[in-house]
Amino acid sequence: MLPFLAFFALCYLAPVCYAVWTSLRRTRRTGPLGLGTEHDTFAGLANYAQALADDRFLTGFGRVLLFGAVQIPLMTVLATALALLLESAAARWVTFFRGAFFLPYGVPGVIASILWGFLYVPGLSPLVRIAQGVGWNVDFLSRGSVLWSVANIVTWQFTGYTMLVLIAQLKSVPGELYEAARIDGASAWQVARYVKLPLLRPALVLTTVFSIIGTLQLFAEPMVLRPLTSSIDSGYTPNLHAYSEAFVGNNQHRAAAEAVLLALVACAASFGFLRLVGGRGKERG
């Protein structure tokens, strides 16, 4: 237990404590034009207050929540459908398709965003050209659509991963259960609906929590697409906002405060979701 605790303290507790500590401080400068000495002083909650007073930071939260409300259900339904189809009796080339769907997960988020970026940029993108060919004037990078272009990248990347978690859950079910259902005369659809789906519940809860956290941490995709379009600002997502504060504004204190706020929201959203589904589970049970 001791080695674990040591690792836990070093790799988890220490950075968190450091972030909280940093978020409570601010830099004071003296001398003409501030070019003299600098020292850190206690700031209380001033960094938090400033972060919460920043429209762009709050808009970023609204944006990722909207993103999550659309993208997570969509991806989960897609992954569930794929998992059920691949695990159905009639499926062929199961291994190949499982691998193919999982493949995007192996592509780092930055690379995936660059790849998709090429497919989005007007003038270069074959997709845009094809769409225009049939008279559909599409702009993947416009203010209104860019969030969904990001959602597309995320869905492309993580559907296979989610699917694999669900398949693992299905595999852990003894085959007799399906056999019994079939002997009782259940159709493939009925087996899926009344046997497999309820069994998938724990895995679905798990992947949804992962997705909620991932959504709030959205960073690489908008960061990579940002130079390609005028529709993504420096605070497009809360994470991007904190990054800009830290590395463009060189204001680590405010960035730390924003990171702590982000962690709190991620915590609240995850536990809130668990509580929601946990409660329903009990009623049923």
Place this chain on the structure above:
Amino acid sequence: MTYESSDSPRGGVRRRTVLGGAAAAAAGLALAGCGDDGDAPRERRKGQKITLTFWSWVPGIDRPVDLWNRTHPEVQVKVEKVSAVNGEQYAKMHAAIKAGNPPDLGQIEFPVIPSFLLDGGLRDLAPLGAARHRDAFFAWQWGQSVFGSGIYAIPQASGPMGLFVRQDLFDRWGIPVPRTWDAYAAAAKEVRRHGAWIETFAPTNGNRFAGLAWQAGAKWYATHGDTWVVHLDDAPTRRVADYWEALVRGKLVKTIPDRRDAWYKDIQTGAIPAWVGASWGDALLAGNAPGTKGRWRAAPLPQWRPGGRAYANWGGSTTAVFAKASYPRDALDFAVWLNTDPGSIALLLQGGYGFPSAKAGYAATALDADKDFFGGQPYSRVFADAGAHVDTSWQWGPGVDTLFQRLGDAFTDALADGSSFRSVLTKVQRQTVSDLRDKGLKAESGR
């Protein structure tokens, strides 16, 4: 910035006596606190071999450094390439300063020098005798890194602004190359009639916008006593903002980011036949649109007043010595050699590093590195003339990175929700004052 750091818009400018009067008085006591100029620099023993590290993103920088290494066996310089995309190089440098392990030397653009001073990141080169090299450089560029009595970097290159045009297309369409901004707007209308867009107003390119405001006579930063005064929302800047807003709202310019894939595509195909750019743009055009060779020309920046000669600068960078440099005297020697040695300048020019800050560099014929691309035009004369008429009273303040980001965000919003470009200036001015105060500085609004 020197051309290739195409994603990190920052324009070089002149600061001159920059913190001039304000800082000078107090400089003696307080500026000494910045950098380690208090301590005596570590000296190299005679015959001792040392290695200095140098973070740079300038293409082809390895070649002059190799030349130095061949001719200076005792002081070897190791170049470590850093990414210049989205200002990553500065994020890395600031982080290294904070962590206490910066390199010995770094490539730093004019506008961000004050930000590094706030960090105490740069060594004051004045006590090492840097002042004796002053006359080798153009005065306003030398002044970019002079604060009070301190000298914080050796200038390398600048970017006088001008107008690049596809002469063949302008001729075919019967549009004269615009000499004034009025003519430019008229040309934009004509170009649009032929299905093209004269160019793009990239909302996130704060660096170029700064250059245009500078040309119009704006002065964004000033100092008053020990206080920074921000004048973003002044009459010249409003004029520039109104002008581009009219072009944008009239759908006479695109609003895509410049110097990115889509823009290069438009440049290659003639869909965008002009670019208000800077001297280092020659290498960008020649490198990214080789198919248009011979059809481009460089022209002076359009003027607000017919017959005027107001110019501005976009880009420009320095070689700075970090406060923690192990052997600052040798680092300074290298920085001076890199930017004044004729052999070094010739190699830098081949790489396309912009306009030399060293006076001797201006004489170099190699300035017209891509002459064939410009149909044989000695185009560097256009930029040399612009460089000679740049208003030298412009100065940068701390946190210019943040300022550019604020401008980019606010212009992005304005394009989306239709709010006026003037409201952008008001907003960013307010934010900038507040940003400076957040850094613990005294700051106020210019009006």
